[in-house]
Amino acid sequence: MASYLLLSLFLFFPHLCASSSGSHSCSHPEAASLIQFKNSFSINQTDDAAWYCDYSAGLKSYPKTNSWREGTDCCSWDGVTCHHLNAHVIALDLSCSWLYGNFPSNTTLFLLPHLQKLNLAFNDFNHSKIPSEFGRFESLVYLNLSHTRFVGEVPSQVSHLSKLVSLDLSSWIYYYEQFTIDKHALEGLIQNLTEVRHLFLDEINMSSANAHVFMNLSSSLRSLSLAGCGLQGKFAKNIFGLPNLNFLNLGGNQLSGQIPRSLGNLLQLTHLDLSDNQLIGQIPLSILNLTQLEYLGIVGNSLEGSIPNEVTAFPNLKYLHLYDNLLNGTLPSWLYTASSLKEIHLAQNQFSGHIKEFQSKSLELIALDHNKLQGPLPSSIFQLLNLTRLFLSSNNLSGVIEFSMFSNLSSLKNLDLSYNSLSLTSNSTSSVNHILPNLTSLFLLSCNLSEFPPFLKGLKRLESLDLSCNRIEGKIPQWMQEVGNDSLAYLNVSHNSLTEVEHFPWKNIAVLDLSSNLICGNLPIPASTINIFLISNNSFNGEVSSFICNASALEILDLSHNNLSGTMPQCFGNLSDSLKFLNLKKNKFYGTIPPTFAKGCQLSNLNLNGNLLEGPLTPSILNCKGLEVLDLGNNKINDTFPHWLGSFPQLQVLVLNSIGTHHSLKSQMGWAPKVESNIGWQVGLKVGMG
Numbered sequence: 001m002a003s004y005l006l007l008s009l010f011l012f013f014p015h016l017c018a019s020s021s022g023s024h025s026c027s028h029p030e031a032a033s034l035i036q037f038k039n040s041f042s043i044n045q046t047d048d049a050a051w052y053c054d055y056s057a058g059l060k061s062y063p064k065t066n067s068w069r070e071g072t073d074c075c076s077w078d079g080v081t082c083h084h085l086n087a088h089v090i091a092l093d094l095s096c097s098w099l100y101g102n103f104p105s106n107t108t109l110f111l112l113p114h115l116q117k118l119n120l121a122f123n124d125f126n127h128s129k130i131p132s133e134f135g136r137f138e139s140l141v142y143l144n145l146s147h148t149r150f151v152g153e154v155p156s157q158v159s160h161l162s163k164l165v166s167l168d169l170s171s172w173i174y175y176y177e178q179f180t181i182d183k184h185a186l187e188g189l190i191q192n193l194t195e196v197r198h199l200f201l202d203e204i205n206m207s208s209a210n211a212h213v214f215m216n217l218s219s220s221l222r223s224l225s226l227a228g229c230g231l232q233g234k235f236a237k238n239i240f241g242l243p244n245l246n247f248l249n250l251g252g253n254q255l256s257g258q259i260p261r262s263l264g265n266l267l268q269l270t271h272l273d274l275s276d277n278q279l280i281g282q283i284p285l286s287i288l289n290l291t292q293l294e295y296l297g298i299v300g301n302s303l304e305g306s307i308p309n310e311v312t313a314f315p316n317l318k319y320l321h322l323y324d325n326l327l328n329g330t331l332p333s334w335l336y337t338a339s340s341l342k343e344i345h346l347a348q349n350q351f352s353g354h355i356k357e358f359q360s361k362s363l364e365l366i367a368l369d370h371n372k373l374q375g376p377l378p379s380s381i382f383q384l385l386n387l388t389r390l391f392l393s394s395n396n397l398s399g400v401i402e403f404s405m406f407s408n409l410s411s412l413k414n415l416d417l418s419y420n421s422l423s424l425t426s427n428s429t430s431s432v433n434h435i436l437p438n439l440t441s442l443f444l445l446s447c448n449l450s451e452f453p454p455f456l457k458g459l460k461r462l463e464s465l466d467l468s469c470n471r472i473e474g475k476i477p478q479w480m481q482e483v484g485n486d487s488l489a490y491l492n493v494s495h496n497s498l499t500e501v502e503h504f505p506w507k508n509i510a511v512l513d514l515s516s517n518l519i520c521g522n523l524p525i526p527a528s529t530i531n532i533f534l535i536s537n538n539s540f541n542g543e544v545s546s547f548i549c550n551a552s553a554l555e556i557l558d559l560s561h562n563n564l565s566g567t568m569p570q571c572f573g574n575l576s577d578s579l580k581f582l583n584l585k586k587n588k589f590y591g592t593i594p595p596t597f598a599k600g601c602q603l604s605n606l607n608l609n610g611n612l613l614e615g616p617l618t619p620s621i622l623n624c625k626g627l628e629v630l631d632l633g634n635n636k637i638n639d640t641f642p643h644w645l646g647s648f649p650q651l652q653v654l655v656l657n658s659i660g661t662h663h664s665l666k667s668q669m670g671w672a673p674k675v676e677s678n679i680g681w682q683v684g685l686k687v688g689m690g
């Protein structure tokens with residue numbers, strides 16, 4: 001987009017292409033102003049701006065002003081462009097330059113009256129306000145203050161910049177510290193900027209403005225981006241009457257109602273994003289008019305009906321993102337033939353019917369999960385050499401998939417075939433060693449597997465592996481220890497019939513779920529990187545080694561419903577500055593409860609029910625200020641009621657079964673927490689698949 005914008009700027013404003021090697025050199029006052037501007041900041045690669053530049057926006061950040069030296073011709077400085085005849089500074093591009101600090105409202109930048117182009121994007125002005133003096137740059141045609149951590153009101157004086165062709169004030173999506181623009185300032189801006197072709201105002205809070213203000217948008221507009229602006233109500237009709245628009249992003253607002261048919265007037269549109277609004281109804285057939293579209297995103301609305309279909313639709317489409325709607329019917333036929341298509345993301349809809357053969361080979365992402373698709377996988381999927389992500393879970397797909405069929409998909413990184421009616425087989429163990437070398441995440445939940453698929457052996461980069469809810473028996477094979485030895489961070493083999501584990505060799509494991517198997521023997525201790533360790537509903541026995549307390553980042557530990565015995569590792573009380581959930585329910589732990597819970601304790605759920613513990617519970621448990629559930633029931637604790645338990649602000653569930661009823665609790669504590677005898681532990685796991 002950036003290069004396109006620059007190109008169009010130069011096309012319309014050839015005088016911007018001034019040379020910096022002209023016969024004149026820059027004037028002393030202008031050079032001094034630049035130096036003084038530079039000196040008002042520190043040069044600091046603050047993580048957000050530089051990171052966003054380098055990684056997310058694909059640009060290269062570096063301190064451009066380091067090349068600025070007094071006594072040298074400022075026209076030769078990095079980021080500075082001078083007029084080729086009079087050598088006035090006419091353009092300043094200091095985007096991604098590590099500038100950090102408060103932006104002075106009397107900055108000497110305002111002493112450069114000839115500026116036509118100013119780009120300060122991706123610096124960190126530390127929550128400064130945009131000075132109203134920006135309104136003095138009367139010659140500006142290009143102003144870019146995006147992602148600068150300016151905050152507060154956009155000054156109404158910006159609307160004095162009536163020559164602006166491009167204005168970008170987009171701010172960080174991640175921060176609440178938003179820009180706001182007052183109703184009148186927005187009206188002024190839209191009325192006065194009659195030349196504007198590119199308007200990017202993402203994440204500016206416009207909720208006080210009325211949508212009709214956009215009636216007056218200049219008809220020469222090419223790009224309009226108003227994502228996350230708090231726009232409400234129906235579309236301002238005329239947005240779809242701007243004949244030259246080729247970039248439109250209205251995502252992340254509260255726009256409601258149906259998409260107007262007049263969308264079909266935007267014949268030049270290449271990028272359309274209406275995601276995350278409250279749109280209902282069908283996608284209008286007129287969308288088939290938009291043959292230039294390269295990006296179509298209407299994610300996260302409530303659209304119904306089928307996707308408009310016409311054999312030759314969208315010949316230029318690269319990205320189709322319509323996930324998380326209520327769309328139904330069969331997949332449109334153009335999906336299989338559109339020759340530029342890279343991403344088909346239609347997950348979380350109600351599509352039905354078969355997936356047909358793909359004729360286009362450019363596909364990189366296919367996400368059709370959480371639909372009602374049925375029938376076999378088309379064989380052409382296995383010939384999509386550029387495919388990196390394939391998500392087909394939670395449909396009703398059927399047929400036999402032999403793992404060697406994936407052997408051509410060497411770019412594949414993410415594969416999810418969970419929850420279908422597929423049979424996965426592996427007929428030859430030798431040939432499958434070298435397939436899918438780049439796979440980083442593999443999800444085969446409920447795939448009727450009866451063994452660890454042999455092709456896993458070749459997966460040296462695997463980060464996430466989920467084989468839960470299958471029929472795998474016996475022990476975790478020895479060779480699994482080499483699978484993702486350095487990379488595996490998430491392993492879920494819960495809900496199988498495993499009987500034995502030896503040790504956990506994975507050095508970077510963060511989540512390990514072995515729950516609901518038949519495993520007995522001593523509990524091996526995972527690497528100290530572990531965050532979530534779940535082994536409930538097995539038959540582990542013996543004592544729990546205190547080595548488990550080396551896991552200083554442990555947040556959730558569920559050892560419930562096993563035969564573990566011995567004393568509770570006393571170090572559990574010290575682990576608690578990371579530990580949030582500790583469930584030891586239904587084991588055979590005896591002895592005392594750890595005497596001290598350390599300061600800063602983060603425990604919110606502590607369940608020791610159904611053991612042989614004798615207590616006592618000491619007042620140091622009060623260090624766990626966020627405790628919500630405390631269950632000590634069915635133990636051998638013989639203690640009088642600890643009155644200080646009444647001082648937990650968040651406590652919702654308390655079980656101390658040696659202590660009478662609900663009523664007596666209320667009378668002793670003056671308030672009544674919800675008292676239950678049986679607490680279900682539900683740990684919601686959300687692990688990204690990126």
Ligand SMILES: *[C@@H]1O[C@H](CO)[C@@H](O)[C@H](O)[C@H]1NC(C)=O
Nearest residue numbers: 002005095121144146168200
């Ligand atoms: C603003 O500058 C940033 C960084 O150079 C660039 O990515 C973005 O496209 C620019 N916006 C406009 C409208 O030119």
Ligand SMILES: *[C@@H]1O[C@H](CO)[C@@H](O)[C@H](O)[C@H]1NC(C)=O
Nearest residue numbers: 041042043044045046047100
């Ligand atoms: C850069 O920022 C870091 C952290 O904000 C700070 O410690 C450091 O002193 C800064 N460096 C300069 C040169 O301002």
Ligand SMILES: *[C@@H]1O[C@H](CO)[C@@H](O)[C@H](O)[C@H]1NC(C)=O
Nearest residue numbers: 042100101102103125126127
């Ligand atoms: C950034 O702003 C904070 C307060 O908002 C201030 O304390 C700090 O000195 C500022 N840093 C710079 C480098 O201006």
Ligand SMILES: *[C@@H]1O[C@H](CO)[C@@H](O)[C@H](O)[C@H]1NC(C)=O
Nearest residue numbers: 036037104105106107108109
């Ligand atoms: C801007 O104002 C500050 C304080 O108000 C002052 O110290 C500084 O010298 C002024 N800078 C310029 C360039 O006038």
Ligand SMILES: *[C@@H]1O[C@H](CO)[C@@H](O)[C@H](O)[C@H]1NC(C)=O
Nearest residue numbers: 156159160161162188189192
């Ligand atoms: C429009 O721009 C002109 C000249 O730049 C300025 O005088 C006028 O106040 C502006 N109008 C608004 C509503 O900002």
Ligand SMILES: *[C@@H]1O[C@H](CO)[C@@H](O)[C@H](O)[C@H]1NC(C)=O
Nearest residue numbers: 176178180205206207208230
């Ligand atoms: C947007 O501004 C309005 C006031 O104009 C305010 O009530 C609202 O909370 C703001 N929204 C956000 C997300 O900051």
Ligand SMILES: *[C@@H]1O[C@H](CO)[C@@H](O)[C@H](O)[C@H]1NC(C)=O
Nearest residue numbers: 261262263264265267286289
């Ligand atoms: C589709 O485009 C044609 C021009 O090619 C135009 O006449 C027609 O009104 C458009 N249809 C819709 C529904 O917008």
Ligand SMILES: *[C@@H]1O[C@H](CO)[C@@H](O)[C@H](O)[C@H]1NC(C)=O
Nearest residue numbers: 304305306327328329330352
């Ligand atoms: C699709 O949903 C609409 C209601 O939104 C319904 O009328 C139609 O029958 C459904 N079509 C299919 C094929 O399920």
Ligand SMILES: *[C@@H]1O[C@H](CO)[C@@H](O)[C@H](O)[C@H]1NC(C)=O
Nearest residue numbers: 340360361362363385386387
């Ligand atoms: C596959 O990706 C490569 C590298 O990005 C690209 O050059 C090639 O054109 C792509 N193949 C197809 C069929 O799009």
Ligand SMILES: *[C@@H]1O[C@H](CO)[C@@H](O)[C@H](O)[C@H]1NC(C)=O
Nearest residue numbers: 409410411412437438439461
């Ligand atoms: C596998 O990944 C590596 C590193 O990311 C990359 O260089 C290589 O091209 C990938 N191989 C294929 C076949 O995509």
Ligand SMILES: *[C@@H]1O[C@H](CO)[C@@H](O)[C@H](O)[C@H]1NC(C)=O
Nearest residue numbers: 401402403404405426427428
């Ligand atoms: C394994 O299955 C594939 C696909 O079903 C088949 O082409 C191949 O011949 C089979 N190999 C053996 C050794 O049976």
Ligand SMILES: *[C@@H]1O[C@H](CO)[C@@H](O)[C@H](O)[C@H]1NC(C)=O
Nearest residue numbers: 614635636637638639640658
């Ligand atoms: C509980 O403690 C009381 C007082 O110390 C004692 O009298 C009683 O026998 C104890 N009960 C049991 C079951 O240990």
